[in-house]
Amino acid sequence: MSSSTASPASTTGSGPIPGQRSAAGPVALTSRAPHVPADRLVAEMVPPPRFDSVRFDNYIPDPNQPSQADAVRMLDGFAAGLDGATGGSRKRWFRRETKPAVPAGPRGVYLDGGYGVGKTHLLASLWHATPAAPEQKAFGTFVELTNLVGALGFQKTVQTLSGHRLLCIDEFELDDPGDTVLVSTLLGKLVEAGVALAATSNTLPGKLGEGRFAAADFLREIQGLSAHFRPLRIDGEDYRHRGLPQAPPPYDDATVRRVAQTADGASLDAFPGLLDHLSKVHPSRYGAMCDGIRAVCLTGVEPIPDQSTALRLVVLADRLYDREVPVLASGRPFDELFSEEMLAGGYRKKYFRAISRLTALARDAKPLAQG
Structure with a gap:
């Protein structure tokens, strides 16, 4: 789709x-x-056209930045771990003797890095690699996610996304206290329903909201969000201007x-x-x-x-x-x-x-x- x-x-x-x-x-x-009808907002929660053909095997890691190749291996393992039925038998990029196990802990991964290091490429590749039907996984920006809640209402959004195996959130940033509470509550409900999470941003989970509002007043919500993710740092320079x-x-x-x-x-x-x-x-x-x-x-x-x-x-x-x-x-x-x-x-x-x-x-x- x-x-x-x-x-x-x-x-x-x-x-x-x-x-x-x-x-x-x-x-x-x-x-x-x-x-824009609400059903279109849901139907369009897929990687945008620019990322239709991206995959782990056409992401080109910078040889001077080992964290990029590490990210590919880890995310491929994360995708395989979402295949509850078969355990994953796909051809894998950077494959070694055995597929690295997905660590226990948070049911989400958080890609942190600068501009143009390929975070969205990797996030979309994760969406494509996850062994589930398109309607069982969702991909959207943070703004699109909050817009979906505005269009459907909170309960309907929870109901709609709870049947998904994976939710990918690109450009995850918190701009105001209302979004902090909203997204913290939403993701908590989705994790309880068994939905795996993946997000990209330029800000580590525990630092979300810094410089935008009185983050200390909403520390509990921000820490709650952080608890859903394990950070994965991706270093490098902006590929859009590289060479x-x-x-x-x-x-x-x-x-x-x-x-x-x-x-x-x-x-x-x-x-x-x-x-x-x-x-x-x-x-x-x-x-x-x-x-x-x-x-x-x-x-x-x-x-x-x-x-x-x-x-x-x-x-x-x-x-x-x-x-x-x-x-x-x-x-x-x-x-x-x-x-x-x-x-x-x-x-x-x-x-x-x-x-x-x-x-x-x-x-x-x-x-x-x-x-």
Whole structure:
């Protein structure tokens, strides 16, 4: 099952079919405010298209970072340990004489490491390697998980996910006390139901929430979350920039508009208008807002004015990166989006991730500008 099989979200207005250009010009993301049914949110809890084909055996460990190869072995063993019926007889990457036993203790594994070391690749590989039907395992970002609770309600979410063998949570971060209590309670219920957990983040489980709110006031919940996981550290540098040329500098407005008019499935928006539009669309709908879009063209990129706007842009950047949508822009370069104060604050890891991913997408857009 893949996200492409889910029923499409409806959009407001009478604009062009997603991904196509009308006679008047390219699609504008600001014209889209999709409604996403709750059943689509559940059906799309699978690895995003970018990670459809990832597996343990096509993850390329950095030979200078032994923790990466160790992570592959450990996660393959974790997946095999979820095969209660057969004990696992699959061909395994880095196989040795015997499959390493899954240690007793927490029923979850937590991949901690910097940006671009392949944590999401490994998490998606774990989802693919787990011997269960697609409907028995779920994959989503932390934001998508909290959005699911908002759409279904807490009890219905527990009921829906309790039948799963594995829940994978990408980019696990706690941004406010309400999320801390919500997710702590949810995961506790799922562990009781026998669901295995796997998560990625740039923050060790016991440090979740630091710098964002009065973490000491919610220490019990945070420690409860940490107890569900055993950390697995993955060292290394950002593979998106490893040995690759730097992202191209911003283009001029004329180039961006030309590409938007000629590239199939391109969108065209003024950056300030897009930021304003994001405030009117729930983040759970940003993925549907990008349905059919093959390239995003932005004019007038400028620094983000406030933290709420910045966090919404982070979610959009994640959805574009998941879908491998190139981003061609004019204005300021992406590494100037966030102020020094933002990059030094509690959400800095999200902002650095967004810069890393937007830079990769800008590099992907370079052939469009040269065409």
